[in-house]
Amino acid sequence: MEKIRTVELFAGVGGFRLGLEQASERFQTVWANQWEPSTEDQWAFRCYAKHFGESHNHVCKDIAAIDKDKIPDHDLLVGGFPCQDYSIAKKGAKGIEGKKGVLWWQIDEILDKKRPLYVLLENVDRLIRSPAKQKGRDLSIILRCFYEKGYAAEWRVINAADYGQAQRRRRTFLLAYHNDTEIFKQFAEETCRYGVKRMHTHVMTDGVLAKAFPVSGHGRSYLDNWIDEFSYEDMASLSREQSVYFYNAGAMMNGRIYSVDVVPEIEHCIPIRDILQDGEIDSRYFIKEEDLPRWRYMKGAKNELRHRKDGSTYCFSEGVVAFPEPLDRPSRTMLTSESNVSRTSHVVVDPQTKKLRTLTPVECERLNGFPDGWTEGMPERMRYFTMGNALVVPLVSAIGKIINDIT
Template sequence: MLKYSELREKIGIKPLLDEDNSQAYVTHYLYNRDNGSAHYFEEPAIEYFSKLNEHSSLLTQKKLSFKWDIPFPSPDKPKFKFIDLFAGIGGLRLAYQKEGGKCVFSSEYNKFAKVTYEANFGEVPFGDITKIDEKQIPDHDVLLAGFPCQPFSIAGVSKKKSLGRQHGFLDETQGTLFFDIARIIKEKRPRAFMLENVKNLVSHDKGRTFEVIYNALDELNYTIHFRVLDGKYFVPQHRERIVIVGFDRNVFEGKDDFQFPALPDPDKKIRDILDEEIEAKYTLSDKLWNYLQGYAAKHKAKGNGFGFGLTNLDGISRTMSARYYKDGAEILIPQEDVNPRRLTPRECARLQGFPDDYRIPVSDNQAYRQFGNSVVMPLMNAVAKEVVKVLDRFDG
């Protein structure tokens, strides 16, 4: 039987070149042929195949047979459907697939993240979410989104109120990427959603940003639960993120009784994720190491806390950021008789709780950016378990 890796070569799946979403349509069609969502992608997919000499008629007749030889295929018998917005490299997808979910739609703007996503899931995400019609997204049970935090404008609200005009909180979020989540929720009415963002979302603009988000979701008639959670209970990294979970009141009538997961004792150590043999290129040059030491000394003299983080191997690391590729300053690994070193991309993957069979098909710099922007997957999976418990309870 034909393998997906062979098929992708024959039909030219190259995520870096998918500017018109044609490859996204094809891979989404192939991924959804068995679950009732294929019709959302069928026409553009068949048009793409019609330009090829081989396999086009088989696809049209829905007889194209192949085997998914990817690291993380969907469950054979999925329990629920979900979509993956601002998908990054699929950390949230992994968390929900582990609980029996089938992803029926994904979207990610960054073309290099698309490469990593397709290598692991066999699916090219759609691009710019602001250009995607919410009516063209398949029905789903759970919406996932690790959306970027942009400034929210709440100017004019008090003026509208003083003039006796009605205003909706959805109106306030237009011009931000959160608006795209809200419009999709409004149209598709998933039973539940889970959103993830930086801890500072709670305090941004003296709490007004989060108030706008909360009220927009409440106005959509969802019961909202939120908490700041730290990844250190699952991986050796201090990484706080806010997680927002919502359940449709039309379905659950406010009786979802959702609880955030109980967290295990934090017993993780940075040495547990390290490789024994490391290429010399990850050791800092004398020039860079001298610069980082000088930079730290200058700020220490001023009473500031800025500087590199030389990690205790029996402790946990600072938060890894997307800037890690620049100098590795926030997480440096001490070495005997030589300068400290950066983590390798594989070690960064482990620091975020990604399994070792997760493929890293991009350059080191791109990998650092991608894992720095991603989520602590086991923490998200712990939340996913609790979300799915609610779905299962009401299904029963």
Template sequence: MFTFIDLFAGIGGIRIAFERAGGRCVFSSEWDVKAQETYYANFGEKPAGDIREVHDQVPDHDILLAGFPCQPFSIAGVSKKKSLGQAHGFADETQGTLFFEVAKILRNKKPKAFLLENVKNLRSHDKGRTFRIIKNVLENELGYTVYHEVLDAKGLVPQHRERIFIVGFREQIHFEFPQLPKEGPPIRSILEPEVDEKYTLSDKLWSYLQSYAEKHRAKGNGFGYGLVDLDSYSRTLSARYYKDGSEILIPQEGKNPRRLTPRECARLQGFPEDFKIVVSDTAAYKQFGNSVAVPVVEAVAKNMIIALEKNISITKDREEKEQNA
């Protein structure tokens, strides 16, 4: 059994994936109070608070896990901050610099491996400068062998969700990201048979969303609501889903479409059926929108463990491929 720490833990999606892969969590950190409530309800422990204040509490561990805050790098987050005249990326003092808190722990504890997860836009943010800084810190300053890839969850859950995964090893060992299916389950497979009427959009909201979409369509923009094909997959679930649910709307015969329920959001992200939802709908939508697609992380976790156990050096792997060519 290997040990891991769960940083920027949210509601524990990455933890679930690594526990399924055979690991044991020895420390968790999450500063959002509502997320701490959900985490405690499901894992029986309250995560430590602000990562900047808990470095002395972090124990030795084999693998560091961190879905560090993505808002400074996400397309929506950058656009919003620019419109408000606010800094974004590493210039965002409250969130963008939290990567360096992860780097401090890697430097001090020197775990065998790490997994970092973030939005796809991290690679292109600030014309690639942000990602180059991150890679330079991990590879040249900390000495890790680093792999990265953008994976789409839609082959494992009914949701188009592209996220970048950055995997690193202290040793120069060979690693391959999992090959995920191109097609996955349809969204109808995660829907509840009976849903409270409160999730159906009001006439006022539905009318607003339709006129908003039409206005942008006339301008040639792609903005608008996402009415789901039940035999396909949805758009990406985001933390703003609580506002109007517009990115993922479920069609209903003879009446206005509806939002997903919190339980359906949990399923959309691949959380187990017994995962406890103990907060309000609004908080739950934020939490699942900020979380990960658990089966994708589980697939990455299993490949990481295989790589650590086989411990095939990059040089040896390259030589074997040349011999077989």
């Protein structure tokens, strides 16, 4: 059985690799790259090496400093590229032009040099609406790059909780396949014959993501457009002019894009209660009586006058966050700041003691579908940080199984 040679970019603690290896032993990681710019200690890199072995093909270096010609040939390129700049909630978010967003062009360079048959990317849900002032521009540029290199693509915004996971984590998965692949050839031939109807069935049932994550219906509005007809002279002008409203699912074939909002076929929901650790939980996770007012304030609704450094005032308001978390629902999204005493950190009623406590690192690993203790050995703060960065492993396995079937 032929191997599927895989390269993993922005590898973190190895969520893609773990998910693909769980899907099939055909996936063989031939090169991986991980480098955390914000810290000197490279904890994620060390965690990956601990689980998958030290190797000269696991490189801890800024991807921008890597000679792309030296990356081994591969069939599948995967990566969850850093997403901070895709936050449309953030004032002044610059999208693909932002400092971290620029990392897209590192992937693009690898496509140029290596032409892998398949590319599987993961990013925040806002990618499809990024940047705030020119919604859809960034995904348009990404799709355009794939088109110019001979790829078709499909994307879906997946909420992990809809597909049997205990976390409401919404991420955009984008899969591209080169015109040498069977799936491309069949999709191209049938789209040529049946037009947009075939693109619709690709998004609803026939595409890889539709097979991995079945849908039960779709919205009324849709987008049917041509990525090769946008007026542009070069990427810079496309970048200035392009603005498109993308829905949560879509496909691109031969420059045509079709997109529609799909409704997931919900598997049974896993409540957060199901991932809580049994037995005695260390006292440091429990909230002290004297800290309760602070937690209540942070989680509460606010409408208050605040002072800027220059002495001027402004009205600050924000809504309420559930405190504690309802145990009978999947959790909210876990962030890199989970270990902080913050509004977004999860607080639960411990089922044994009935007292309030934060989540343990193991529970955070469980929310992402990693084996218990995956990040053991790091400072605890980094265990939470790396899990806030990581993806939900079983989602990758689901996609990997379909890629394995069609390859």
